[in-house]
Amino acid sequence: MAKHIAERAEILPLLGEVFRAHGYEGTTLALITESTGLGKGSLYHFFPGGKEQMAKEVLAEIDAWFEVNVFVPLLKGSDARRAIADMLVSVETYFRSGKRVCLIGVVALGASRDFFADQVHSYFKRWGDALAAALRRADETPAMAKRKSEDALLVIQGALVLARALDDPKVFSRAMADLKDRLPT
Amino acid sequence: MAKHIAERAEILPLLGEVFRAHGYEGTTLALITESTGLGKGSLYHFFPGGKEQMAKEVLAEIDAWFEVNVFVPLLKGSDARRAIADMLVSVETYFRSGKRVCLIGVVALGASRDFFADQVHSYFKRWGDALAAALRRADETPAMAKRKSEDALLVIQGALVLARALDDPKVFSRAMADLKDRLPT
DNA sequence: GTCTATAAAGCGATAGAC
DNA sequence: GTCTATCGCTTTATAGAC
Numbered sequence: 400m401a402k403h404i405a406e407r408a409e410i411l412p413l414l415g416e417v418f419r420a421h422g423y424e425g426t427t428l429a430l431i432t433e434s435t436g437l438g439k440g441s442l443y444h445f446f447p448g449g450k451e452q453m454a455k456e457v458l459a460e461i462d463a464w465f466e467v468n469v470f471v472p473l474l475k476g477s478d479a480r481r482a483i484a485d486m487l488v489s490v491e492t493y494f495r496s497g498k499r500v501c502l503i504g505v506v507a508l509g510a511s512r513d514f515f516a517d518q519v520h521s522y523f524k525r526w527g528d529a530l531a532a533a534l535r536r537a538d539e540t541p542a543m544a545k546r547k548s549e550d551a552l553l554v555i556q557g558a559l560v561l562a563r564a565l566d567d568p569k570v571f572s573r574a575m576a577d578l579k580d581r582l583p584t
Numbered sequence: 585m586a587k588h589i590a591e592r593a594e595i596l597p598l599l600g601e602v603f604r605a606h607g608y609e610g611t612t613l614a615l616i617t618e619s620t621g622l623g624k625g626s627l628y629h630f631f632p633g634g635k636e637q638m639a640k641e642v643l644a645e646i647d648a649w650f651e652v653n654v655f656v657p658l659l660k661g662s663d664a665r666r667a668i669a670d671m672l673v674s675v676e677t678y679f680r681s682g683k684r685v686c687l688i689g690v691v692a693l694g695a696s697r698d699f700f701a702d703q704v705h706s707y708f709k710r711w712g713d714a715l716a717a718a719l720r721r722a723d724e725t726p727a728m729a730k731r732k733s734e735d736a737l738l739v740i741q742g743a744l745v746l747a748r749a750l751d752d753p754k755v756f757s758r759a760m761a762d763l764k765d766r767l768p769t
Numbered sequence: 770g771t772c773t774a775t776a777a778a779g780c781g782a783t784a785g786a787c
Numbered sequence: 788g789t790c791t792a793t794c795g796c797t798t799t800a801t802a803g804a805c
Binding site: 439445 | 770773
């Protein structure tokens, strides 16, 4: 066994930030090498499927994070209103108060969407369903729960776009505060 | 004078659709040739600055369209409420009821943002200011006008992201309908 | 497990004929 | 104004030494 400087688990978050910053098409192996310190040899050792596999695993890791930290609390938290409020805090933290972009949103808008369509669709569908379930438990009607959950998801994505376009993270924090008023918490 | 199959004005919209579909990084001269039927020679004749100039001119053309069809009516329309309602109709039509993506939003999220930061910033800033002015004329307080204009812009962008992620254009139309209820029209 | 070297393809861009 | 040919660089991916 030769030397082993990096765990797979340490590499994925670095990869995630590169994809976030440059998009799927804009990310090159050279950029990844620069960010991780790993040469092509190591990269292809960990990810025989190359760039596509790297992106798929990064998306899966993000998905898993939301599953544990957002979807499950929404679905199973004993207090639904509390779970919704916690979601907003998690989102604010995860997106670094608007300074960080949603990689899954970036992929959804890009040409690579077709490659990752299932992962992108599943992420937003499960998030929407979990939030709608929590809203129903917080005494919203089913129709209103669906409408408000969709509204919340789209506000989060739109706030990230606008914050980045105007180069003003406060746009995002303000939108999250408005969302809190609009949702039962 | 040799043959002349294409006007610059006919090329730009085609370029726009290519950039929309593939993003700035994902767009290649080969794709552009495929879409326009123009070889590299012609392309560089029209756009000596290459891909970067093409994107800049496409963004400028989109900007000009919104200036004429959205910003000016919002700022100078005799009936502010009517201008706001017209904006929603224009937006719904322009984005093909959610089947078309906002190129300026795509650029804002991508790595090419730094190249086009001024154009991206200016587009959203002017849109937001024009809408806020119309909202004040429709008897909103200055603070509320600013807040609602920001909310509207981010809902439009977010709805485009979510509609594409879920592959369901109705998400966009529904969000526009909600916006109409939330805004004075 | 990590590296360097390199292959093979695609990229943006230019030159020059017509 | 449009084309073809081509340059020089970067890309993803592989091979093989250590």
